[in-house]
Amino acid sequence: MIYTACQIAGGVLGVWAAHLMFDLPVLQISIKIRTGFGQWFAEAVATFGLLLAIFGCAARAPAAIPYAMGLYITAAYWFTASTSFANPAVTLARALSNTFAGIAPGGVMAFIAAQLLGMLVAVLIARLLWPREAVTLP
Numbered sequence: 001m002i003y004t005a006c007q008i009a010g011g012v013l014g015v016w017a018a019h020l021m022f023d024l025p026v027l028q029i030s031i032k033i034r035t036g037f038g039q040w041f042a043e044a045v046a047t048f049g050l051l052l053a054i055f056g057c058a059a060r061a062p063a064a065i066p067y068a069m070g071l072y073i074t075a076a077y078w079f080t081a082s083t084s085f086a087n088p089a090v091t092l093a094r095a096l097s098n099t100f101a102g103i104a105p106g107g108v109m110a111f112i113a114a115q116l117l118g119m120l121v122a123v124l125i126a127r128l129l130w131p132r133e134a135v136t137l138p
Contacts, residue, residue, distance in 0.1 A: 004089070007087070007089035008089045008092055008093070010089070011089045011090055011092060011093030011094075012092075012093050012096060014093060015093045015094070015096050015097045016096075018097070018099075019097065024099070027096075028096060028097055028098040028099075028102075029095065029096065029098065029105065030094065030095050030096070030097055030098045030099075030102030030103055030104050030105070031098055031102075031104055032098070032099075032100070032102040032103055032104055033104050033106075033107065034082065034103045034104070034107045034111070035106075035107050035110065038081050039081055039082045039107075039111075040082075040110055040111070040113075040114040041081075041114070042080040042081035042082035042084075043080070043082040043084075043085060043086070043111050043114035043115060043118065044114040044115070044117045044118035044121070045080060045118065046076045046080045046082060046084035046085070046086045046118065047086045047087075047114070047115040047117075047118030047119055047122070048118035048119075048121050048122045048125075049072060049076060049118075049122075050069070050072055050073065050076065050084075050086045050122075051118070051119055051122035051123070051126070052122045052125060052126060053068050053069065053072045054068075054069065055122065055123075055126035055129075055130065056126070056129070056130070059126075059129075059130040060130075073086065082111070082114075083101070085103070085111055085115070086115065086118075087115065088112045088115055091103065091108055091111045091112055091115070092108060095108050
């Protein structure tokens with residue numbers, strides 16, 4: 001619970017810091033509509049790939065996790081229609097930015113549902129790919 005609260009707080013503070021860096025109003029609500037099957041499927045794929053990469057690195061090369069995650073998120077931003085939120089805390093935070101990165105609050109729950117679906121599939125596949133290793137987050 002504390003970890004989740006800290007992630008959400010960090011996301012909100014990060015959005016506010018970005019607004020300040022670009023001389024934008026700190027308090028905003030997004031009106032950027034992100035909806036539809038393609039967006040939701042892209043978000044499930046982005047989350048699936050991120051978690052599968054984490055599990056794979058954890059099983060084979062734990063020291064590579066920080067680098068692999070940075071590279072994956074950068075790539076997924078470009079190869080997914082959703083721009084790869086891949087994290088419920090990030091999704092909530094992006095609802096507080098009326099910039100290109102934002103998402104209207106009405107779309108948040110569908111994105112989080114897609115992320116949960118991507119997570120579930122990633123966990124199942126990871127258990128098949130690395131059955132002997134502990135498939136847990138480091």
